[in-house]
Amino acid sequence: MRILFLLLLAFPAMAQTPEVERVVAATFADAPEAWKSRVTQDETQALCSLRRNEPTKAEAMAIEAREKATVKIPAEIAGSWKKGEDIAQNGRGNQFSDPAGTVAGGNCYACHQMAPAELSYGTLGPSLMHYGKLKDFAPAAAREAYGKVYNAQSVTACSTMPRFGHNGVLSEQQIKDVVAYLFDPASPVNAPVK
Amino acid sequence: MRFAAILLLALTVTAAHAQDSDSEKEIERYRAMINDPMANPGYLAVDRGEQIWAEKRGSKAASLEGCDLGVGPGVLEGAFAHLPRYFADADQVMDLEQRLLFCMKTVQGLDTKPILTNRFSAPGKASDMEDLVAFIANKSNGMKLQAPLEHPKEKAAYAVGEAMFYRRSAVNDFACATCHGDDGKRIRLQGLPNFSKPNSGAQETMGSWPTYRVSQSALRTMQHRLWDCYRQMRMPVPVYGSEGLTALTVYLAQVGGNAVINVPSIKR
Numbered sequence: 258m259r260i261l262f263l264l265l266l267a268f269p270a271m272a273q274t275p276e277v278e279r280v281v282a283a284t285f286a287d288a289p290e291a292w293k294s295r296v297t298q299d300e301t302q303a304l305c306s307l308r309r310n311e312p313t314k315a316e317a318m319a320i321e322a323r324e325k326a327t328v329k330i331p332a333e334i335a336g337s338w339k340k341g342e343d344i345a346q347n348g349r350g351n352q353f354s355d356p357a358g359t360v361a362g363g364n365c366y367a368c369h370q371m372a373p374a375e376l377s378y379g380t381l382g383p384s385l386m387h388y389g390k391l392k393d394f395a396p397a398a399a400r401e402a403y404g405k406v407y408n409a410q411s412v413t414a415c416s417t418m419p420r421f422g423h424n425g426v427l428s429e430q431q432i433k434d435v436v437a438y439l440f441d442p443a444s445p446v447n448a449p450v451k
Numbered sequence: 452m453r454f455a456a457i458l459l460l461a462l463t464v465t466a467a468h469a470q471d472s473d474s475e476k477e478i479e480r481y482r483a484m485i486n487d488p489m490a491n492p493g494y495l496a497v498d499r500g501e502q503i504w505a506e507k508r509g510s511k512a513a514s515l516e517g518c519d520l521g522v523g524p525g526v527l528e529g530a531f532a533h534l535p536r537y538f539a540d541a542d543q544v545m546d547l548e549q550r551l552l553f554c555m556k557t558v559q560g561l562d563t564k565p566i567l568t569n570r571f572s573a574p575g576k577a578s579d580m581e582d583l584v585a586f587i588a589n590k591s592n593g594m595k596l597q598a599p600l601e602h603p604k605e606k607a608a609y610a611v612g613e614a615m616f617y618r619r620s621a622v623n624d625f626a627c628a629t630c631h632g633d634d635g636k637r638i639r640l641q642g643l644p645n646f647s648k649p650n651s652g653a654q655e656t657m658g659s660w661p662t663y664r665v666s667q668s669a670l671r672t673m674q675h676r677l678w679d680c681y682r683q684m685r686m687p688v689p690v691y692g693s694e695g696l697t698a699l700t701v702y703l704a705q706v707g708g709n710a711v712i713n714v715p716s717i718k719r
Contacts, residue, residue: 276607277614284695288687295621295686302619306626309617351622351685367638379638381630419623426622 292353305415317414324411325404327423334399334436341438342445344431345371351426361426363406363435368418371438372445382418389440390447399440406432485716493585493663493715496670500586503579509559518554520547520587532591532712535701537602544608546700548674549692551583570691571678572669584661584672588714596657596712598704605701608694612702615695616646625684627699646706657707659716666719673700 285296301320304312312320347362349355365371368382392398405412407422407429421427427435438444488494504515504527520530521538535546541553555561572578599605619626630638631646644652661672677696681689689696 274614277611277618280611280695280698281615281618284689284693285687287690292687298618298620302624305624306614306618306620309628352682353686353688354682377639379636379641381636381638381643417624417629419625424622424624 301410301415305410308415310415310417312414320410320414321412324408324414324420324423328404328408328411330400330404330407331429331433334396334403334433334440336430336433336435336437338434338437338441338444338446340431341434341436342372344427344435345438363421363427363431365435373448373450374445385439385446386450387447389442389444392440394440394442399436402439403432403436406435481717482713485713491663491715491717492668493661493670493717496582496585496661496663496715497589498586499577500582500584503583504586509555509561511558511560513559515551515554515558515583517558518551520550527587527590529591529594531588532594532596534598535605535608535697535704536599537604542604543694544602544604544697544701546673546692546697547584547587548580548672549697551580551587552692567691571671571675574668580674581661581670581672585670585715588661588712591712592714594712596654596704596708596710598701598708600701600705608698608701609705611695612698612700615699616702621685623685627680627684629684646703649706649708653703653707654710655707656710657703658710658712659714659718661714662716662718664718670715673703 281296285292288296298306301324304316304320308316344363345365348364348367350359350361365385366375366378368379370378370380370384370386371388373386388402389399401412405418406427408420409416409418410420419426422429422432439446441447484490488497507514516525518524519538519540520526521533521536522528522530531547534550535544537544538550538553540557545553552563552566555563555566566579569576569578570580572581600609616627616631619629628647630636630643633647634645634650634652636643636645644656646653646656660676661670663669664671674691674696677699678689678691681687
């Protein structure tokens with residue numbers, strides 16, 4: 258009985274069910290050694306999957322606290338908005354079709370509207386048009402944005418946005434460049450709508 | 452090549468128009484193009500598939516005409532409309548591609564290794580699987596997609612497929628549901644069908660695979676579509692004909708259930 262209770266307690270933090278995990282493992286059984294870790298889930302992925310991205314309040318707080326602990330926000334965010342734009346446009350990297358050594362982009366435009374001049378943007382995430390301007394170009398807001406891009410779930414548990422820094426998709430400098438793309442007054446993101 | 456470029460243009464225009472409200476004429480033209488074997492290169496695969504189906508091959512020098520796709524040995528009409536399904540002889544749920552591989556081994560005594568190596572066609576390299584799927588699925592045109600959900604193993608596959616749909620992993624934390632969990636979303640300008648609940652968008656998708664992909668100049672099956680989804684999810688290559696891909700297809704066939712099948716279609 259006590260074991261059952263402990264199991265129930267532990268369950269949310271575990272993978273979905275043994276049967277699902279067995280099938281998933283078999284589906285990706287051919288994965289090369291270096292890719293195997295992508296098939297298994299960390300605690301946050303497992304819980305968000307189980308809750309279909311709607312964790313309880315207590316679970317959300319636990320996730321955000323755990324993820325926040327992974328984020329180091331630099332005192333000053335110095336980056337190049339031009340490089341940030343390239344990163345926002347670039348959807349390459351980490352796919353099994355990519356040549357080895359491909360530097361990954363952030364692919365921000367897949368999901369977000371950003372510069373008003375770029376009409377090819379996705380709608381899975383909120384519009385970020387004029388983001389820096391709307392935040393009065395405040396350095397504190399830029400630091401918050403860095404934290405959000407580094408680890409979206411440090412801000413919102415089970416956010417559908419990738420944890421770019423935490424998962425090693427983008428480097429710290431790349432994230433600074435993306436933040437510059439959002440916050441530099443000269444960035445096209447903050448240009449007026451024509 | 453020029454043909455492909457013109458088709459791609461036509462489809463892009465069609466897709467753009469489809470977002471407007473007065474797109475009826477364009478959609479009608481698109482439908483006519485899909486159904487015209489002279490305009491849809493996917494029908495070349497249908498013709499090749501017909502020959503492969505009847506060809507005597509393997510150690511048993513048998514054709515696939517002895518293969519039971521679920522509605523009786525050699526019966527093609529309506530078979531695809533009721534897949535994936537549970538097969539007692541294999542004691543597992545199978546989609547069309549898994550079932551064909553099973554029949555190649557058991558009915559024909561065929562070595563499936565080269566078949567699997569060529570599972571996806573490339574320029575100058577045809578795929579028996581793509582051709583067979585095009586031929587067989589086409590025989591369900593006009594029928595409704597009604598994959599059975601009665602056998603305990605069909606129900607179990609559905610549950611696994613649904614869980615896989617919401618399962619987040621890999622470096623981008625993506626699940627299928629990340630992109631296909633809501634209505635009216637898009638990646639860049641590409642519209643995304645919602646597979647989190649039964650709806651007409653999910654039906655349109657499930658009723659239109661296999662399809663001729665103009666950008667790839669190839670007929671592609673649902674196995675390839677899911678392979679490409681996992682590529683974009685930054686996951687490793689999924690095993691072709693695996694239990695997991697079939698489980699996902701069982702789930703998708705319910706969410707897109709009662710779709711009217713019209714294949715091979717043409718997509719960008």
